Amino acid sequence: MSVNIYQNSSFSDTPFGLKLQQTITSSGSVTGIPAGIQRVYAVCIGGGGGGGSSTTYAGGGGAGGFSTGWTFVPGTCTVGAGGTGGSLSAGGAGGDTVFGMVLAGGGAGGGGTTASTATRMGGAGGGAGTAAASAGTTSYTGAPAGTTGNPGNVGYAGGGGTAAATTGGAGGIGISSGGGGGASTVTGTQTGGAGGKGLIAGGGGSANTTGTGTGGAGGTGDLFAGGTGSTGTGILFGAGGGGGGYIAAGSNGSANTGGAGGNGGGGGGAANNSGTGGVGGAGVIYLYY
Amino acid sequence: MATFAIMGGNIVSNVILADNKEQCEAELGVSLIEYTLENPAGIGWIYDETTGKFVAPIPVDPVVTANDKLIEAGLTQQEIDVLIKEATQ
Numbered sequence A: 001m002s003v004n005i006y007q008n009s010s011f012s013d014t015p016f017g018l019k020l021q022q023t024i025t026s027s028g029s030v031t032g033i034p035a036g037i038q039r040v041y042a043v044c045i046g047g048g049g050g051g052g053s054s055t056t057y058a059g060g061g062g063a064g065g066f067s068t069g070w071t072f073v074p075g076t077c078t079v080g081a082g083g084t085g086g087s088l089s090a091g092g093a094g095g096d097t098v099f100g101m102v103l104a105g106g107g108a109g110g111g112g113t114t115a116s117t118a119t120r121m122g123g124a125g126g127g128a129g130t131a132a133a134s135a136g137t138t139s140y141t142g143a144p145a146g147t148t149g150n151p152g153n154v155g156y157a158g159g160g161g162t163a164a165a166t167t168g169g170a171g172g173i174g175i176s177s178g179g180g181g182g183a184s185t186v187t188g189t190q191t192g193g194a195g196g197k198g199l200i201a202g203g204g205g206s207a208n209t210t211g212t213g214t215g216g217a218g219g220t221g222d223l224f225a226g227g228t229g230s231t232g233t234g235i236l237f238g239a240g241g242g243g244g245g246y247i248a249a250g251s252n253g254s255a256n257t258g259g260a261g262g263n264g265g266g267g268g269g270a271a272n273n274s275g276t277g278g279v280g281g282a283g284v285i286y287l288y289y
Numbered sequence B: 001m002a003t004f005a006i007m008g009g010n011i012v013s014n015v016i017l018a019d020n021k022e023q024c025e026a027e028l029g030v031s032l033i034e035y036t037l038e039n040p041a042g043i044g045w046i047y048d049e050t051t052g053k054f055v056a057p058i059p060v061d062p063v064v065t066a067n068d069k070l071i072e073a074g075l076t077q078q079e080i081d082v083l084i085k086e087a088t089q
Helices: B021-028 B063-072 B075-088
Strands: A020-024 A039-045 A064-074 A074-080 A095-101 A102-106 A172-178 A198-199 A212-214 A231-233 A284-288 B002-008 B012-016 B029-033 B045-048 B053-055
Touching: A020 A095, A039 A074, A039 A102, A064 A102, A074 B021, A095 A284, B002 B021, B012 B021, B012 B029, B012 B045, B063 B075
Parallel strands: A172 A198
Antiparallel strands: A020 A284, A039 A064, A039 A284, A074 A095, A095 A102, A212 A231, B002 B012, B002 B029, B045 B053
C-alpha cells in the first residue's frame, strides 16, 4: 500500500517544498527551531466550543478557527483548550491559539439556558439553546463570518443554527462550521440540528421530547467524521454528536451526554436535560519550514 | 497535559493547554489557574478566590433575555420569529 502525503491537507495546503517539522500541543516556550530559520509557516487551530445543556433547547459548540500564514518565530506560543461542556448552561468557548502573528480563535460554546461567550478571531458560532445562537467571527485575515439562522449562514467561520420545534437549525457551513441548534417540544418526534460541514466542524444540537428524540449529528469534517446523536424514546435521549476535528473524529452522543468534539478544534455536542455538553476538541499548532 | 485559565485580574482571558503550570507562567508571563471538568472555566468567567470556583458571567443582552423568557413561556423559536416579524411590519 502506498500513501500520498499530498492527499493530506496538513501537507498540501502549505507552500511547496516545506516539511511539517513540529506539532505543538502545549503552551509555553518555542524550542527546536534551527539557527538561521527566521520565518516559519504556521497552521493554527483554536479550541472547539463546548456543547450547551438545557432541559429544553441546547446547541452544539462551534468549531475552532483555522488560520495559516508566514510568521516570525516567537519566543512563546499558546495552544487553546477545548471549551468545557455546559451543565444546564452554555458551553464554554474554546481557547485561542496563537503563534507569532498567526491567530486562530476558539469556537463559541453552544447555547444552553444561558448564552455563550462570544467567540473571536475566526471561531465559528455556537448553536442556539433557550438562549440565542451566536454568529461566527471575522478571521484575523479579514475573512467574513456567517450569521445565525436556520440553517446558520455560510462564512469562513459559520454561524450557529437557531433553535426550532421538530428540527433544530443546522450549523452554518464554513472552514470552521457552526454548531447545530436545539429542538424541543413536549411530545412528538424531535431532531437536533446537525453541526455544519467544514474543514473543522461544529457539534450537533440536542432534542428534547417525551416522544422519539434524536440528537443532531456532529458536523462532517473534511478530514474526519462527526459523531452521531443519541436516539430513543423519552427525555433520557437526544444528545448531539461532536463535530469532526482536524486530528480526530467527533464522539457520538450518549443518552443525555453530548459527544466530545474531535481533537483539533471540533465543536462539542449539546446535552439534553441533566446531561453535560461535550467538551470541544483541543487546539493545535503545526510548523512548516 | 492539563487545562489552565489565563487570568486578567479575576476574569478568564483565555483557556489553554500546558504541561507545567509554573514553567508556563514563567515563560508566558501570565497568571494561570488550573481548571477541571468538576470546576470548569471559560473565557469571560469570573474566578471566586473565596470558593476557588469559576463562575459564568450573567448575560446582559436584553434581546437575548426577552427571547429566553418567551421560550421559557412555551413559545417555539419559530413562533417568536413570526411575532417579531409581525411587530416590525
